[in-house]
Amino acid sequence: MDFTLSEAQQLIKQTVREFARKELAPIAAGLDREARFPQEIIEKMARLDLFALPYSEAYGGTGDGCLAYAIAVEEISRACASTGITYAAHCSIGTDPIYLFGTEAQKQRWVVPCARGEILAAFGLTEPEAGSDAGGTRTTAVLEGDRWVINGVKCFITNATRAGVAVITAVTEPGRGTAGISAFIVPTATPGFRVSPPYDKLGLRASDTAEIIMEDVRIPAENILGKPGEGFKQFMRVLDGGRISIGALSLGIAQACLDAALDYARERIQFGRPISKFQAIQFKLADMAMAVELSRLAVYKAAWLKDQGLPFTREASMAKLFASETAVRAALDAVQIFGGYGYMKEYPVERYLRDAKLMVIGEGTSEIQRLVIARELGC
Numbered sequence: 001m002d003f004t005l006s007e008a009q010q011l012i013k014q015t016v017r018e019f020a021r022k023e024l025a026p027i028a029a030g031l032d033r034e035a036r037f038p039q040e041i042i043e044k045m046a047r048l049d050l051f052a053l054p055y056s057e058a059y060g061g062t063g064d065g066c067l068a069y070a071i072a073v074e075e076i077s078r079a080c081a082s083t084g085i086t087y088a089a090h091c092s093i094g095t096d097p098i099y100l101f102g103t104e105a106q107k108q109r110w111v112v113p114c115a116r117g118e119i120l121a122a123f124g125l126t127e128p129e130a131g132s133d134a135g136g137t138r139t140t141a142v143l144e145g146d147r148w149v150i151n152g153v154k155c156f157i158t159n160a161t162r163a164g165v166a167v168i169t170a171v172t173e174p175g176r177g178t179a180g181i182s183a184f185i186v187p188t189a190t191p192g193f194r195v196s197p198p199y200d201k202l203g204l205r206a207s208d209t210a211e212i213i214m215e216d217v218r219i220p221a222e223n224i225l226g227k228p229g230e231g232f233k234q235f236m237r238v239l240d241g242g243r244i245s246i247g248a249l250s251l252g253i254a255q256a257c258l259d260a261a262l263d264y265a266r267e268r269i270q271f272g273r274p275i276s277k278f279q280a281i282q283f284k285l286a287d288m289a290m291a292v293e294l295s296r297l298a299v300y301k302a303a304w305l306k307d308q309g310l311p312f313t314r315e316a317s318m319a320k321l322f323a324s325e326t327a328v329r330a331a332l333d334a335v336q337i338f339g340g341y342g343y344m345k346e347y348p349v350e351r352y353l354r355d356a357k358l359m360v361i362g363e364g365t366s367e368i369q370r371l372v373i374a375r376e377l378g379c
Helices: 007-034 039-047 065-079 081-101 104-115 231-267 279-307 313-343 349-360 366-376
Strands: 120-124 140-144 147-158 163-171 181-187 193-195 209-220
Touching (some): 007 039, 007 065, 039 081, 065 081, 081 104, 081 147, 081 163, 104 120, 104 163, 120 147, 181 231, 231 279, 231 313, 231 349, 313 366
Parallel strands (some): 120 163
Antiparallel strands (some): 140 147, 147 209, 163 181, 193 209
16 A cells, blocks of 8 residues: 655645745735635636646646645645635536536536636535535526526525636426436526625635525526436535545645644743643644544545545545544644634634634535445445
């Protein structure tokens, strides 16, 4: 069993880490404070081909695969989780549905510009009354002649106001439950498609999150993904990949917590010596380091399985669950190690804690992940 990254993967890791350290980390606190979308960073990421990593060359990608992409998400999120979730949502749940289920024409029209970073993508699944119960979708799509007419509201949508395209789930066959849900490619410039003002969020404040409101949005009949009624199965598969992304994002936050806590513990003097010399602090740091490394192994394994074309549903849920809960614990422990200073916005750990909390909610809550894992065990 070889855990060594390939030469290409090592180069991607080094390149993204250096980019994040120089370009992103110095402005991350300001982006959070101002709730400012990092447009200039997104454009630089596009020039580095980071959006292209998971996709084949035939559709504007570099063909480096899911593991290389997860590494990039980790390194970006280590510097700024807001940028990390913008990147992750664009690739794993915004672009991936079209990449996985689109026709050749749909892929050329939409995946290519998304992989090049020319436009951002969003995924409209969650609704005010359909969160963990995604099968409770109320948005509707009715075929009228050669157009689908979509009406409904989607909430908590990352990249909503910045996206050029959104994949939207809607009921096409009422009364059939999940078998009546379909997915559609919706250009955001379509008349009737509008977005609410961005949410004022606890964390991830520099990411763009808003509601999508659709009132008689008319799109060509060919904009459906796959066949009518296949939407639920499609997004269940998409969410498996999305959980690898959130696992990688969580890993980046957790690593940032460990980095900050270790540096601070070595410098902070109490009772005549650095607090890193006290066993109580050492145990926190040791537990943090252990959980971070185990999270990395879980995330990388799930990504590797996906790259090999092997089943990865269980492993993706395990990686997302463990890494996200690790991020929250690591952030809490980092704040504790910083003491009173950890509660101040002058230091980054309070931001890490605010950002980490969404990791145990988005892409399926921790409770949903446990249900998925139990189902995979045959319970």
